[in-house]
Amino acid sequence: MDRWVASNGLRVKINFDDAFNRQKNESCSRLVVRNERAEVICSRTIMHANIPSTFAAEGWCVFRHSILVYISN
Numbered sequence: 001m002d003r004w005v006a007s008n009g010l011r012v013k014i015n016f017d018d019a020f021n022r023q024k025n026e027s028c029s030r031l032v033v034r035n036e037r038a039e040v041i042c043s044r045t046i047m048h049a050n051i052p053s054t055f056a057a058e059g060w061c062v063f064r065h066s067i068l069v070y071i072s073n
Contacts, residue, residue: 011036018061020054027057029064 005013018029026049033042046064051057 012041016061018057020051020057022054025049025051027051027060029057029061 013034014031015034016029016031018027020027026047029046029048031042031044032040035041048057048060048064051060
């Protein structure tokens with residue numbers, strides 16, 4: 001896994017990932033937003049139910065966290 005590298009200037013770095021439980025059809029996604037000093041300025045963990053596949057879990061993760069970042073700005 002690559003080491004986290006801080007962004008330059010007024011930019012923020014956004015990382016997100018998800019995990020999928022095939023037996024329960026559940027997923028969990030996490031978002032972390034850091035500033036140029038590597039300080040966490042926003043984070044969120046969301047549990048999702050009734051997710052049929054890993055593909056759907058990844059898509060749902062991107063969709064939900066894209067909305068969160070848009071609303072936060």
